[in-house]
Amino acid sequence: MTVESTAARKPRRSSGTKRAAGAASAAKAAAATAQNAEPQLVQLLTPEGERVESAENAEFAPFVADITTEDLRGLYRDMVLTRRFDGEATALQRQGELGLWASLLGQEAAQIGSGRALRDDDYVFPTYREHGVAWCRGVDPTNLLGMFRGVNHGGWDPTINNFHLYTIVIGSQTLHATGYAMGVAKDGADSAVIAYFGDGASSQGDVAEAFTFSAVYNSPVVFFCQNNQWAISEPTERQMRVPLYQRAQGFGFPGVRVDGNDVLACLAVTRWALERARRGEGPTLVEAYTYRMGAHTTSDDPTKYRRDEETAAWEAKDPILRLKAHLLATGGADEAFFEGLEAESETLGKRVREVVRAMPDPDTMAIFENVYADGHALVDEERAQFAAYLASFEEGH
Amino acid sequence: MAVEKMSIAKALNESLRKALETDPKVLIMGEDVGKLGGVFRITDGLQKDFGEERVIDTPLAESGIVGTAIGLALRGYRPVVEIQFDGFVFPAYDQIVTQLAKMHARALGKIKLPVVVRIPYAGGIGAVEHHSESPEALFAHVPGLKVVSPSNASDAYWMLQQAILSDDPVIFFEPKRRYWDKADVDVEAIPDALHASRVAREGADITLAAYGPMVKVCLEAAAAAAEEGKSVEVVDLRSMSPIDFDGLQASVEKTRRLVVVHEAPVFLGTGAEIAARITERCFYHLEAPVLRVGGFHAPYPPARLEDEYLPGLDRVLDAVDRSLAY
Numbered sequence: 001m002t003v004e005s006t007a008a009r010k011p012r013r014s015s016g017t018k019r020a021a022g023a024a025s026a027a028k029a030a031a032a033t034a035q036n037a038e039p040q041l042v043q044l045l046t047p048e049g050e051r052v053e054s055a056e057n058a059e060f061a062p063f064v065a066d067i068t069t070e071d072l073r074g075l076y077r078d079m080v081l082t083r084r085f086d087g088e089a090t091a092l093q094r095q096g097e098l099g100l101w102a103s104l105l106g107q108e109a110a111q112i113g114s115g116r117a118l119r120d121d122d123y124v125f126p127t128y129r130e131h132g133v134a135w136c137r138g139v140d141p142t143n144l145l146g147m148f149r150g151v152n153h154g155g156w157d158p159t160i161n162n163f164h165l166y167t168i169v170i171g172s173q174t175l176h177a178t179g180y181a182m183g184v185a186k187d188g189a190d191s192a193v194i195a196y197f198g199d200g201a202s203s204q205g206d207v208a209e210a211f212t213f214s215a216v217y218n219s220p221v222v223f224f225c226q227n228n229q230w231a232i233s234e235p236t237e238r239q240m241r242v243p244l245y246q247r248a249q250g251f252g253f254p255g256v257r258v259d260g261n262d263v264l265a266c267l268a269v270t271r272w273a274l275e276r277a278r279r280g281e282g283p284t285l286v287e288a289y290t291y292r293m294g295a296h297t298t299s300d301d302p303t304k305y306r307r308d309e310e311t312a313a314w315e316a317k318d319p320i321l322r323l324k325a326h327l328l329a330t331g332g333a334d335e336a337f338f339e340g341l342e343a344e345s346e347t348l349g350k351r352v353r354e355v356v357r358a359m360p361d362p363d364t365m366a367i368f369e370n371v372y373a374d375g376h377a378l379v380d381e382e383r384a385q386f387a388a389y390l391a392s393f394e395e396g397h
Numbered sequence: 398m399a400v401e402k403m404s405i406a407k408a409l410n411e412s413l414r415k416a417l418e419t420d421p422k423v424l425i426m427g428e429d430v431g432k433l434g435g436v437f438r439i440t441d442g443l444q445k446d447f448g449e450e451r452v453i454d455t456p457l458a459e460s461g462i463v464g465t466a467i468g469l470a471l472r473g474y475r476p477v478v479e480i481q482f483d484g485f486v487f488p489a490y491d492q493i494v495t496q497l498a499k500m501h502a503r504a505l506g507k508i509k510l511p512v513v514v515r516i517p518y519a520g521g522i523g524a525v526e527h528h529s530e531s532p533e534a535l536f537a538h539v540p541g542l543k544v545v546s547p548s549n550a551s552d553a554y555w556m557l558q559q560a561i562l563s564d565d566p567v568i569f570f571e572p573k574r575r576y577w578d579k580a581d582v583d584v585e586a587i588p589d590a591l592h593a594s595r596v597a598r599e600g601a602d603i604t605l606a607a608y609g610p611m612v613k614v615c616l617e618a619a620a621a622a623a624e625e626g627k628s629v630e631v632v633d634l635r636s637m638s639p640i641d642f643d644g645l646q647a648s649v650e651k652t653r654r655l656v657v658v659h660e661a662p663v664f665l666g667t668g669a670e671i672a673a674r675i676t677e678r679c680f681y682h683l684e685a686p687v688l689r690v691g692g693f694h695a696p697y698p699p700a701r702l703e704d705e706y707l708p709g710l711d712r713v714l715d716a717v718d719r720s721l722a723y
Contacts, residue, residue: 152503152505153499153502153503154503154504154505155505157504157505157507158471158504158507158508159507159508164471165500165503165504165508167496169491169495169496172464172491172492172495172496174464175460175461175463175464175465175467175468175492176464176465176467176468176471176496177468178461178464178465178468179464179465179466179467179468179469179470179471179472180468180469180471180472181468182465182468182469182472183468183469183471183472183473183474184472186450186474187472205460205488206460206461206464206491206492209456209458209460209461209464210461210464210465212456212458212461213455213456213458213461213465216456369502369505369506370501370502370504370505370506371501371502371540371541372501372541372543372565373501373506373509373563373564373565374563374564374565376543376565376638376639377592377639377640377641377642377643378638378639378640379540
């Protein structure tokens with residue numbers, strides 16, 4: 001291209017860009033307004049740690065009426081230990097012990113509140129960020145680290161804790177949850193199923209199909225969406241033009257938006273949705289309105305696409321600080337409790353570090369293991385050939 | 398009576414009926430599989446006899462069908478899902494490749510997914526676009542899947558039984574233009590192993606290897622060649638993953654020549670893999686390079702051209718002649 005032709009084309013191109021940019025920014029503003037408005041945000045605990053009663057939460061508050069001060073301390077402990085584990089994993093990635101880590105920082109209330117709402121016989125289908133839910137299910141946190149260290153693709157037996165393997169392909173697990181829930185209904189059981197996913201996943205066809213299937217079969221499944229505002233670098237207005245929870249309406253089941261940084265509200269709303277499932281009233285969409293305080297993963301750099309002011313505004317809504325404020329204000333916990341918890345965090349961190357650093361690489365021949373349940377001639381042949389190849393080096397010396 | 402003459406369609410129907418009767422965990426899922434009995438009537442009458450809880454009409458969403466089948470399998474069910482036509486499997490391809498195929502391995506063996514995906518495939522019925530394709534290599538290429546295709550009613554009955562009993566996911570390709578071909582089915586026989594090949598016709602001069610709809614074409618070619626004094630062996634591979642290379646090797650070591658025939662495009666297809674491996678295994682036995690007859694690197698053509706596109710008697714015999722000319 002010559003200089004002249006570039007110059008000749010420039011004005012046309014830039015004026016076109018200007019028009020497009022104007023339209024785009026207006027659309028963006030409209031979209032942001034539409035889905036960032038916070039109607040029906042169920043909240044039981046304000047960011048300052050005060051219990052609230054409101055028309056929006058009247059239906060849900062009874063679902064945590066049984067929660068004692070001791071339970072609140074338990075929820076606090078869950079969140080603190082989960083955050084400690086998560087921070088330890090981030091540090092281990094920085095030290096080269098893990099290849100990658102997807103931090104849940106900021107989403108502790110959404111995960112602990114919903115996770116503690118579950119019964120043992122309920123079944124969980126997580127994404128790859130549900131470390132807090134895994135904690136609630138009794139999955140040893142160090143088991144979560146194998147896939148991020150690169151020694152396996154999921155190191156736990158899903159059937160022990162009814163906690164499925166992490167699913168990396170976005171939204172796929174919502175269909176597995178729906179199918180599992182269809183099976184629960186066929187069995188006549190009153191268990192429920194919960195599928196975790198995010199705001200980005202809500203754009204996936206599989207999620208729409210999961211909504212359709214669960215609606216038409218009236219399956220006992222709760223779709224728990226953690227709207228953490230960011231799908232890597234894309235804000236929610238790139239995924240939707242209506243508040244996310246409203247999507248449920250079009251599929252024929254209720255959707256609720258809950259303060260995802262309020263552990264009590266998340267517990268109440270999830271219990272309510274699970275009860276609906278158990279009673280045979282079908283699926284529910286819960287949108288936990290929260291914020292990904294950290295990066296998407298340790299490979300991400302959020303300074304490229306979001307502003308410090310936004311992150312700072314969400315820091316003021318921190319899920320752990322608000323419950324601490326509540327416990328302090330109500331005398332629900334004393335200094336000894338917080339000190340004891342700090343010591344427990346240290347112990348957990350130390351154990352995680354030690355286990356990860358001692359985690360052995362798998363045996364080379366593990367490549368060929370469990371490809372099939374009933375065996376496969378080609379895998380057998382290639383395993384034997386590769387073993388012979390490896391052995392040839394040893395024999396050669 | 399143990400032996401009955403029936404079509405492939407009827408054999409599949411009987412096989413599904415048997416599975417539903419034998420194991421209460423077996424489910425049939427798919428579009429129009431209920432009252433209609435499927436667009437090819439393979440599930441005819443099954444919903445009436447086993448109810449809507451076990452023979453399930455699904456929403457029109459293939460990823461949803463396979464994705465929910467995975468969930469049902471995790472709950473202990475054995476879903477047999479029907480994809481209505483070959484060209485419609487692709488919305489489910491993600492679930493099949495990233496989830497169904499890998500879950501046993503990534504769970505370190507703790508999870509089994511006994512899901513059968515039935516797909517009517519291949520051409521020859523004068524259909525519109527996306528209704529005549531042969532995508533088997535796209536599945537055989539994926540570790541974790543097993544891929545089979547029966548060529549006759551007896552195999553249709555037994556291979557489907559075995560696929561349902563398998564603890565691995567099986568992609569079950571049904572040759573739709575052969576649905577109405579009849580053969581004896583012995584429902585009390587001891588069947589061949591699911592992934593074993595079968596010598597469909599013995600011969601001495603050259604081996605034709607095929608599966609599904611092309612086995613019949615190869616048998617016709619062998620009969621025609623016999624009139625010219627050529628002795629052609631036909632091996633029905635039956636399974637594309639795994640492939641019974643031992644069985645095929647035995648045939649090629651005897652005849653010293655091999656032509657692989659399938660409807661799917663030749664490029665990077667099943668025949669390419671067979672040519673490579675048989676060349677490796679039988680290098681000193683071969684009198685000619687392994688030849689392939691199959692589809693072209695072009696979209697499946699409109700129906701008025703499919704007779705020219707599909708490998709027929711003459712194209713198979715042409716390859717036989719070329720091989721024998723070496």
